[in-house]
Structure formats: structure tokens, C-alpha cells
Amino acid sequence: MNLIELRSVSKKYGNTEAVKNFDLTIKEREFIVLVGPSGCGKSTTLRIIAGLEELSEGTVLIGNQIVNDLAPKDRDIAMVFQNYALYPHMSVYNNMAFGLRMHKVSKDEIDLRVRECAEILELTDLLNRKPRQLSGGQKQRVALGRAIVRKTKFFLLDEPLSNLDAKLRVQMRAEIIKLHRKLKATMIYVTHDQIEAMTMGDRIVVMKEGEIQQLGTPDEIYNYPLNLFVAGFIGMPPMNFLDWDPGVILGVRPEHIRLSEKKGGAGLTDAARSSNKEYSISGNVEVIEYTGAEKQVFLQTSFGQLVVRTEPGQSIMEGHGYTLSFNAQNIHLFDQSSGMRLQHGFSKKISVINE
Amino acid sequence: MKRLAANLLLIILSAVYVFPIVWLIMISFKYQVDIFSIPPKWIFAPTLEHYRNVFLNSSVIDFLANSLIIAVGTTGLGLLVSLLAAYGCTHYASKISNRFIYSLFLLRMLPGVAVVVPIYLVASKTAMLDNYLTLILVHVCIVLPIAVLMLQNFILDIPKELEEAAMIDGCSRFGAFKRVVLPLMGPGLIATSVLSLIMSWNEFLFSMTLSGYSTQTLPVGVTAFMADKTINWGEIAAMGVVMIIPVAIFTLTVQKYLVKGLTMGAVKE
Numbered sequence: 001m002n003l004i005e006l007r008s009v010s011k012k013y014g015n016t017e018a019v020k021n022f023d024l025t026i027k028e029r030e031f032i033v034l035v036g037p038s039g040c041g042k043s044t045t046l047r048i049i050a051g052l053e054e055l056s057e058g059t060v061l062i063g064n065q066i067v068n069d070l071a072p073k074d075r076d077i078a079m080v081f082q083n084y085a086l087y088p089h090m091s092v093y094n095n096m097a098f099g100l101r102m103h104k105v106s107k108d109e110i111d112l113r114v115r116e117c118a119e120i121l122e123l124t125d126l127l128n129r130k131p132r133q134l135s136g137g138q139k140q141r142v143a144l145g146r147a148i149v150r151k152t153k154f155f156l157l158d159e160p161l162s163n164l165d166a167k168l169r170v171q172m173r174a175e176i177i178k179l180h181r182k183l184k185a186t187m188i189y190v191t192h193d194q195i196e197a198m199t200m201g202d203r204i205v206v207m208k209e210g211e212i213q214q215l216g217t218p219d220e221i222y223n224y225p226l227n228l229f230v231a232g233f234i235g236m237p238p239m240n241f242l243d244w245d246p247g248v249i250l251g252v253r254p255e256h257i258r259l260s261e262k263k264g265g266a267g268l269t270d271a272a273r274s275s276n277k278e279y280s281i282s283g284n285v286e287v288i289e290y291t292g293a294e295k296q297v298f299l300q301t302s303f304g305q306l307v308v309r310t311e312p313g314q315s316i317m318e319g320h321g322y323t324l325s326f327n328a329q330n331i332h333l334f335d336q337s338s339g340m341r342l343q344h345g346f347s348k349k350i351s352v353i354n355e
Numbered sequence: 356m357k358r359l360a361a362n363l364l365l366i367i368l369s370a371v372y373v374f375p376i377v378w379l380i381m382i383s384f385k386y387q388v389d390i391f392s393i394p395p396k397w398i399f400a401p402t403l404e405h406y407r408n409v410f411l412n413s414s415v416i417d418f419l420a421n422s423l424i425i426a427v428g429t430t431g432l433g434l435l436v437s438l439l440a441a442y443g444c445t446h447y448a449s450k451i452s453n454r455f456i457y458s459l460f461l462l463r464m465l466p467g468v469a470v471v472v473p474i475y476l477v478a479s480k481t482a483m484l485d486n487y488l489t490l491i492l493v494h495v496c497i498v499l500p501i502a503v504l505m506l507q508n509f510i511l512d513i514p515k516e517l518e519e520a521a522m523i524d525g526c527s528r529f530g531a532f533k534r535v536v537l538p539l540m541g542p543g544l545i546a547t548s549v550l551s552l553i554m555s556w557n558e559f560l561f562s563m564t565l566s567g568y569s570t571q572t573l574p575v576g577v578t579a580f581m582a583d584k585t586i587n588w589g590e591i592a593a594m595g596v597v598m599i600i601p602v603a604i605f606t607l608t609v610q611k612y613l614v615k616g617l618t619m620g621a622v623k624e
Contacts, residue, residue, distance in 0.1 A: 052519050073525045085516035089538045098534075102525030150524075 003028045003154060003186050004049060009058035011044050011210075018044045020210040022058070026188065031180050033189045033201035037233070041210035042190045046156050049188065051075050073102070078147035082159040084139045086131040092118075092142050093127040096149045103150075117149040120179075137168045148179065154186035161196065173199060194234050198222065206230050224332075225251075228339040231332055237296055239332070242281075242303035248342065249334045252279075254309040256330035259297065262321045280325035285318050299324065376599070382592035390588050405589035413590075415597060418576035422556055423601070424487055425572060429494035429555035430548045436495065437502035437547070442532060444503070445510045456507065459500035467497075467560045475564050485567025493561045498551040505550070509543030510536065545612040549605070556602055573598045 004026040011019040019041040026032050034042040047053040049060060051072035060067050067075055078099070086095050093114055100110045118124045121141045131139060140160065147155055157176070161169045177200055180187050191197055197204050198218045206213040206221060206229075214226045225231035231239045231251050240257070244250035262282055283299035283306060290296075290312065297308045297316055301324065308324065310316065333342040382390055384401040409415050444452040474493060475484075483489040513536055521531035559574040566575055577594050580587040606613065 050519075050523060052522070071527065072519070072522045073527065077523060079520070079523045081516045081520060083514060083516055085514060085520040087517060087520070087535055098521070099524035102530070146520075146524075 003030075003063065004188070005059075005061040006045070006049070007059040007061070009045070009048060009060060010056045011041070011048060011053060012056045018210050019048070019055075022210075022212065024205060024212070024215070026186060029184055029186055031177075031187045031189065031200060031202045032205065033191060033197040033203070034205045034207060035191055035194060035197035035201075035233075036207035036213075038192055039209075040207040042192075042205075042207050043158055044210075045207075046079075046158055046188060046190045050077055050079055050156050076152050077154055077156055078150045078152045079156040080143045080147050080158065080160045082162055084131075084143040084163075086139060086142055086146070088131050091128050091130055092123060092134070092145075095131070095142055096146050099146065099150045113149050113151070117145050120148075120182075121145045121175075136164055137172070140164060140168075140172060144176070144179070148183060151183075152185070154188065155183075157187060157189045159191055160189075162191070162193070169196075176200065195236065198234065206233060208233075224341070226341050228334050231334070237307045237309070240306045241334075242301075242306070243336075244303075244333070247336045249336050251332035251334060252326050252330060254296065254307045257306070257308040257324050257326045259308055259310055259314070259316060259322045259324060262323045277328050278325055279328065279331065280323050282321060282323050284321050285316060288316060288318055379592050379595050379599075382588055383596050385589065387589060405587075405593040408587075408590050409593045409597065413576065413579055413594075414571075415573075415576060415594065418571055418573045419597070419601075421487075421566075421570050422572040422574075422598075425490050425494060425562075425570075426552050426555040428487065428491040429498060430551045432491060433495040433498040433502055433551050434544065434548055437499055437506055438544075440499075441503045441506035441510055442536070445507055446515075456503060459503055462496055463500050471560055471564050474561070478565055484565060485570050486565075487570055489565055490562060490570060490572075493565065494555040494558055497558060497561075498554050501554075502547050502551055505547045506540070506543060509540050509547075513539050542612045545609050549609060549613055552605065553602055556598075 004024075006022050006024045009019060009022040010017060022041075022045060024032075024045075034045060036042050044053055048055050051067065051070060055068065062075060087098065090098065096114045096117060097110050100113065105113075114127070115124070118127055121144060123138070123141055123145055126134065126138060126142070131142065134142065140163075143160065147157075160176070161172050164172060173196060176187075176189075189196075189200060197206075198221075201218060203215065203217055204221050205215050208229050214221055214230045216224075221230060221234055225234065225239075228241070228249065228251070232241070235253055237254050239251045239253050242250045242252070281301050281303060283301035285297055286300050286305070287298040288295055289298070293312065295310045295312055295314070295316065297310055299306050299308065299322065306324065316322070334340065335342055381397075381399075383405055384403070385396070385399055386402050386404070389396050389399045440455075444456050478484050478486075478489050517535050517539075518528075518531045521535045522528065526534060556572075557574060558572075562572045563575050563578070566572060573594065577591055577598075580590040580594070
């Protein structure tokens with residue numbers, strides 16, 4: 001059964017189109033992530049599903065029912081907001097109980113569910129506190145608790161981790177994944193953070209300017225980006241782009257390039273050589289960033305600046321010339337004018353959205 | 356040194372505001388002779404004569420009751436109307452609603468004297484003179500612009516996600532308003548009601564024109580002590596004191612919220 005379906009959904013604000021002709025089918029129990037830079041329409045899409053935003057065109061289906069005109073309260077959804085949106089005048093307990101009370105759940109049942117849920121999220125000691133007495137991480141957990149206590153069929157999460165510090169974010173990321181498995185619910189998760197998208201999503205929707213750029217599993221998105229935008233957006237440090245042939249851009253990820261000592265001197269760049277399997281170019285090291293687990297080496301080549309990830313043990317010196325080589329299997333070719341991927345060998349594996 | 360200067364300035368400013376009240380209270384306890392003595396007497400033999408006159412020879416209790424009915428009625432109705440107007444203009448914001456808020460201020464820009472005659476004529480033709488409802492409605496019009504603007508600022512301070520969260524949790528829009536927005540507006544509602552209460556309580560022009568024997572308010576009642584040839588300053592002052600007391604008590608009681616309310620609109624937490 002398809003739990004949620006969006007059919008050619010559009011949302012206009014005056015003359016600007018926040019979401020354009022959006023088609024998406026979300027399966028039951030799926031963890032789907034909408035990712036893209038700010039202003040790409042991902043939050044608007046989520047709010048359309050929630051019923052907080054009216055759509056300009058198209059149809060939204062939940063189950064097999066068209067819900068275009070259904071109020072949020074009748075959609076059997078729970079949502080976590082970026083700023084948590086905890087009710088400031090209510091205790092943690094009442095924040096969590098509020099939705100159940102509105103749905104006329106019996107008092108005993110409410111108590112049972114709130115306590116059970118507080119247990120899961122380690123909030124038991126905080127039940128009598130007011131939101132202003134909580135730390136950011138605790139507020140975040142209450143916001144999650146308020147959503148999961150409802151036991152709705154699906155959960156909408158709008159950048160729930162972006163107000164947390166880096167360490168807590170990683171921790172909560174794992175918590176949410178665990179919750180998803182435990183609750184067996186459908187989750188729709190909005191983020192601008194490509195790492196969150198990659199680590200959490202069963203499938204990822206990459207968006208830009210209100211349009212879907214690519215829809216696929218993390219593996220598909222990472223290894224077979226459909227266009228230059230997706231290729232550059234997913235992955236950190238981002239994919240290197242080289243003007244290879246006229247009209248063709250060659251993309252190669254930093255971890256797929258090997259550095260080796262250049263034979264025969266310190267000339268800045270030589271012409272590129274390519275055989276069927278191996279590409280190599282030469283470049284000069286400009287900056288080395290050491291992160292502990294790896295070194296990120298920035299090199300200047302005749303194709304522009306490139307970044308390469310290397311083992312921390314490999315000795316590399318700034319100002320020296322190296323040969324960069326990468327395997328033909330690991331390259332991505334894009335059309336310069338349209339930005340679209342040129343290789344079609346794996347097009348069967350990926351769901352092509354854009355024409 | 357800076358502190359001293361600041362304190363001095365505060366003392367001077369307070370004196371400016373407090374002096375008329377102190378003067379009023381002093382007059383209300385002075386014998387007629389002392390009221391007019393030059394130089395003014397700071398130390399004098401007090402008397403309750405004027406208070407006796409006020410309470411025995413005038414319908415001050417009726418005036419007080421009328422004032423109370425009209426002020427409370429104005430505040431209640433005014434708050435209800437302005438709350439809905441402010442909420443509507445905030446959440447269904449459009450060019451029209453924004454202009455609507457500012458057009459409300461036209462009501463305030465017009466001098467009262469300019470509209471008092473037409474309103475009087477309408478009230479008299481519809482047999483609405485000497486009627487609580489007429490006075491309450493007119494006072495609501497006076498209070499409305501400021502109340503709407505104040506309340507709108509308080510509503511804007513409440514993140515809209517709170518309402519959305521409530522709507523997803525199972526509330527209708529009105530339910531979210533009632534259960535989440537309204538409880539959070541406490542200080543704002545108190546600040547607005549104090550303001551509206553005081554404005555209605557002190558209003559003179561319309562109360563004077565539109566009231567009759569049975570609806571005279573305190574400010575209008577005061578004029579009873581102004582005869583053709585004599586002005587009974589002692590009685591007027593005593594009545595002034597009577598007029599100040601209820602509002603002062605109310606304001607001091609809610610002072611804590613009032614300060615919070617008046618600053619909340621301006622400062623983001």
C-alpha cells in the first residue's frame with residue numbers, strides 16, 4: 001500500500017513557485033529524506049503534506065484518500081518542528097499529553113503512553129518541568145516525544161536536529177533511526193544536511209528550486225548522481241569537476257583519486273594522459289587540511305583546483321608536484337550545458353525524474 | 356556621579372508626575388480658606404468636610420457605579436473585538452488587513468469634538484441617549500485602535516509553529532487559538548485591559564454629551580460642583596481622589612504583569 005502520494009503538486013507564493021510539479025510516492029514504513037539547500041521547497045513540501053500549507057495545484061493522497069482539503073488535525077500525522085514549538089505554558093507531561101487529550105484518549109491510557117514514551121526518550125525525570133527549564137537536547141527529545149506518543153501512522157520532521165550542537169546531532173541522529181525501526185512508522189524528514197540525508201534515509205529526494213533533482217537510495221544518489229547539482233551537493237568534501245572535453249564535465253570524488261610522487265621534476269602541470277582504464281593528471285599541492293582520520297589535499301592543476309582525500313600516513317608536502325590518478329570506473333561525465341549525466345550504463349538502476 | 360545624575364533626573368521626573376496628585380489630595384483635605392491662601396500652605400489643619408459633601412450631597416456612588424459598568428463593559432467588549440481583529444489581521448495578513456489596522460487610527464486622529472455632534476444626533480434620533488450601551492460602544496471605538504495594535508504585537512510574538520503544532524495535535528484553528536495562543540497572551544491582555552480601563556474611566560467629552568441622569572460617570576459628576584459663580588475646589592478635589600482610587604488599586608495589583616506586558620511587545624526573548 002502506498003501511504004502518501006503527491007501528484008503534480010505545486011505551490012505558488014505570488015509569482016514565485018516554491019514547489020513545482022512535484023511527484024512523489026512514499027511507501028509504508030519508509031524513512032524518506034527531503035534534502036536541498038535552503039529555499040529549495042523541501043519544508044514547503046512537508047507542510048503541504050501536513051496540511052499547514054494549501055497547495056496551488058495537484059493532489060495529495062494519504063492512504064487512498066485525497067486529503068487536499070482535510071484539516072491537519074484529521075490527517076493522522078505528528079510533526080516535529082525545527083524550533084521544537086513546545087507549548088511554553090505546559091509541563092513536559094502536558095506537552096506530550098496535549099495531542100492525546102485532543103483526540104479524547106482516556107486519562108489512564110494517556111498516562112500510560114506518556115510514561116512509556118518518556119521512558120524511551122529518558123524524559124521521566126523531566127515530566128514536571130516547563131520547556132524553559134530544559135536544555136536544547138532535552139527540548140528536542142520532548143518534541144520527539146510529543147510526536148511519537150500519538151502513535152500516528154506517519155511522522156513529519158522538519159530539520160529537527162539543526163538547532164543542536166554537532167555532538168548531540170550525531171547522537172540524536174542515531175536515536176531517530178532507532179525510533180524509526182522500533183515504531184515501524186513512516187517518517188518524512190526534511191534537512192539541508194547531506195550527511196543526515198545519507199545516513200538516515202531509506203530513500204532520498206534531492207531538491208533544488210522547488211524541483212526534484214533526483215530520487216533514490218543513498219547508494220544510488222552517491223554513486224550515480226543524475227546531474228551536476230546532485231553530484232556537487234552530496235558528498236563532503238564535494239566532488240571535483242574538471243572541464244574535460246569541450247562540452248563535457250568530468251566529475252570525480254576526492255576519495256577516488258590517488259596521489260603519487262611525480263617522476264621527472266617539478267613542472268606545475270603536464271598534459272593529462274588517459275588510457276581506457278586509468279586517468280592521470282599532474283598538480284601542485286597548495287594546502288593540506290589534516291582532520292585526524294584523513295588528509296584533505298588541495299591541488300592546483302591545469303583543470304582547476306581539486307581536492308583529494310588521502311590516508312593520514314601518506315607523506316605529502318605543500319608546494320610539491322604530484323600525479324593524480326583515478327580509475328575510469330569512478331568518473332562521472334556530465335553535459336556542460338544541461339548539467340545532466342551523460343553515461344547511461346546504470347540508468348536502469350535509478351529512477352529518472354527529470355527528462 | 357553618573358548614577359547620582361540619573362537618580363536626580365528620576366526624582367525630578369517623578370516629582371513632575373506625582374506633584375499634581377499630591378496637590379489634589381492636599382486640596383481635598385483643606386478648608387476653603389486654606390485652599391486659596393498665598394503662599395500655599397503645606398501644613399494645615401485637615402478636614403473631611405469636602406468628602407462629607409461629596410458623599411452626602413451628590414450621587415457619587417451612582418457615578419462610581421456608572422463609571423465602573425461602562426469601563427468594565429468597554430474593556431470586556433473592546434478586548435473581545437480587538438483580540439479577534441488583531442488575530443485575524445495577523446494570520447490572514449493581506450494588504451487590506453494591514454491597511455485596516457492603520458485606518459483604525461483615523462478614529463484617533465479625528466478630534467473627538469468633530470464627531471461628537473453627529474454621534475449625539477444619531478443617538479438622540481435612535482433614543483439611545485442616556486444608555487450604557489451607547490457609551491460603551493463609543494468608548495470601545497476610542498480604545499479599539501490602540502488595543503488592536505497592542506494585541507497584534509503580542510500575537511506576533513508567539514511563534515506560529517506553536518499554533519501549527521496544536522493544529523497537528525488535533526485542534527481546529529480556533530481551538531489552537533483558545534488553548535495555546537490565549538494562555539500565552541496573559542500579560543498582553545492585562546496590559547491592554549489596564550489601558551482600556553483607564554481610557555474609558557477618564558473619558559469626558561462623550562460621556563458628558565451622551566449620558567443623562569442615570570448614566571453619568573465620575574468625570575461628568577465632578578462638573579456638578581462647578582456652579583455659575585463658584586467652583587467648589589475642595590469637593591472637586593475630593594471627587595478626583597475618589598476617582599483615582601479604584602484605578603490605582605487595580606493598576607498596582609496587576610503592575611507585575613503590566614510591566615512585563617508593556618515590554619514584551621518590544622523585546623524578543
